[in-house]
Amino acid sequence: MYNRVILVGRLTADPELRQTPNGIPVCTFSIAVDRSFATKGGERQTDFIDIVAWRQQAEFVSRYFSKGRAILVEGSLQVRSYTDKNDQKRRAYEVVADALRFVESKNAAQSAQSQPAFPTDENAPPAIAAPAAYSSGSVDDFAEIDDDGDLPF
16 A cells, blocks of 8 residues: 655644653644646635644754745645544544655745735746755865867767
8 A cells, every 4th residue: 555645835824843741742734735726717726734743854844934834745644533522523634744845945935924825816926936056165166177079978
């Protein structure tokens, strides 16, 4: 059997970091993920998906992510059954995160936080992430290669 989920979305609220009685960090949060199709009216529907991260992943997401930030989540789908206060049987569907990654640069994230988390204008241009920069090392770390005109492929 195979149970793998990969999602990219935006956090709907700041992540909540807690600890189990044994001191293990656990973080819960939810992300908004747009569906890949639009309705006849041109509107996209959004799914809100609960995520649970444990240990180092929990500390990572609580430290570096906040409401409105884009995130990539890799994990597995888990279904929990429980009985609510009214004695009704319920199910909770959540993704247990194995890996969490940044999907945008820090500058793009800051500009996204100043804008609504879920824009309603379909024609608005997408946020452009700043290109990656080489920030450590120096120019002396590189050597120029002579071009003899022969391509290596």
